[in-house]
Amino acid sequence: MRFLSQLKDIEAYVAGTPIRVVLERYGLEQAVKLASNESPLPPFPEVRPVIEERFQDLNRYPDSECRELRAALAARYQVGPEAVTVGNGSCELLFWVSMILLEPGVEAVLADPTFLVYEKVISGRGATPVKVPLRDFRNDLPAMAAAVNERTRIVFLTNPHNPTGAYLPAEEIQGFADGLPEDCLLVLDEAYNEYVEEDDSQEGMALARARGNVMVLRTFSKIYGLCGLRVGYGICPPPVRQAIDKVRQPFNVNTLAQAAALKALSLEDRLEERRDLNRRGRRQLYSGLERLNLEYVETQSNFMLVDVRGLAVPADAVPEELMKRGVIVRPGRSLSCPGYVRVSVGTPEENDLFLERLAGLNS
Ligand SMILES: Cc1ncc(COP(=O)(O)O)c(C=O)c1O
Numbered sequence: 001m002r003f004l005s006q007l008k009d010i011e012a013y014v015a016g017t018p019i020r021v022v023l024e025r026y027g028l029e030q031a032v033k034l035a036s037n038e039s040p041l042p043p044f045p046e047v048r049p050v051i052e053e054r055f056q057d058l059n060r061y062p063d064s065e066c067r068e069l070r071a072a073l074a075a076r077y078q079v080g081p082e083a084v085t086v087g088n089g090s091c092e093l094l095f096w097v098s099m100i101l102l103e104p105g106v107e108a109v110l111a112d113p114t115f116l117v118y119e120k121v122i123s124g125r126g127a128t129p130v131k132v133p134l135r136d137f138r139n140d141l142p143a144m145a146a147a148v149n150e151r152t153r154i155v156f157l158t159n160p161h162n163p164t165g166a167y168l169p170a171e172e173i174q175g176f177a178d179g180l181p182e183d184c185l186l187v188l189d190e191a192y193n194e195y196v197e198e199d200d201s202q203e204g205m206a207l208a209r210a211r212g213n214v215m216v217l218r219t220f221s222k223i224y225g226l227c228g229l230r231v232g233y234g235i236c237p238p239p240v241r242q243a244i245d246k247v248r249q250p251f252n253v254n255t256l257a258q259a260a261a262l263k264a265l266s267l268e269d270r271l272e273e274r275r276d277l278n279r280r281g282r283r284q285l286y287s288g289l290e291r292l293n294l295e296y297v298e299t300q301s302n303f304m305l306v307d308v309r310g311l312a313v314p315a316d317a318v319p320e321e322l323m324k325r326g327v328i329v330r331p332g333r334s335l336s337c338p339g340y341v342r343v344s345v346g347t348p349e350e351n352d353l354f355l356e357r358l359a360g361l362n363s
Helices: 005-009 019-026 047-057 067-077 090-101 116-124 141-147 170-178 203-210 238-247 255-266 268-291 315-324 348-360
Strands: 084-087 107-112 128-133 152-158 185-189 214-219 232-235 303-307 340-344
Touching (some): 005 116, 067 203, 067 232, 084 090, 090 116, 090 152, 090 185, 090 232, 090 238, 107 116, 116 128, 128 141, 170 185, 170 203, 185 203, 203 214, 268 348, 315 340, 315 348
Parallel strands (some): 107 152, 152 185
Antiparallel strands (some): 084 232, 303 340
16 A cells, blocks of 8 residues: 555544543543543533434435534624534544645644644645744744745644643734735634633634634534534635535534534523533642642643642653543643643542542652
């Protein structure tokens, strides 16, 4: 087989270990997963009957245009449906965007470290990833701006950032977008937007409405608790959507996902309960870590980086030691943050268990 030459530089994505695997591997009765920035809560109960109702339609293909969901999202964000594209998770949209804009000889700018999928989609197209180190755990916008040149087709920016949880004020992003060439697309990935506590959190969407080169990505995977169904969306200039439609797989968003997302969106005013749970969870983790004398990175998201270098076991061994004790976190090394673990904010009980198991590694 003559595989693409660029594949030699690409590693397979290693996802957080599923709970069932950990239970079996370590003979445990109970384990909590705080490794994939998931919601600790299931979808809103009102979503269940909608899914059950659509069961009988599963012999038919889904609406390939996601008409109802796109109309609802368009109304929600005050754009036309032609500015809305829906994906099998927002991750899928990253692949489509790379397919319409990247090829050998062009570049895409991204932070280092950042969400691992960006580099994958850039390299997969044979384009060149131009990585700009973070500064104080934040995207270094001046350095990213300096990395943009006439070959740059995409800049990937995550806000809040993954894996650090750090937040960039809208004003800084606007200034950055002002300096971008018109033919360079700013992909502003706001997968964790609903957790942000800052007043300017909706300004990224205003940028997508106002500019011909900004696409905002959001998802039902996180605060809505629907990652198992895979549905995310982009608000983008209509030509971007039209181009995506030329390459995307037909029927890319399944029937149940479309129906569930539509229902979930109608319950948006209930997100405050979930934001509040996350807010309290963050505080619980902050104070627990302070008691353990461990440093952490303040977050505007539903996960955080914890510096585990001060524990009695070596930092690289911490994820495995926690896993043996029934707590699954993401090893920082796998996210280019050696010395840290990334932990998702769970329920109060899950957060306590994480803190308790961490304390156990100190003795
Ligand atoms: C920054 C970022 N973007 C996108 C995604 C993917 O989300 P989805 O489940 O919508 O594909 C994630 C998931 O962890 C993420 O961290």
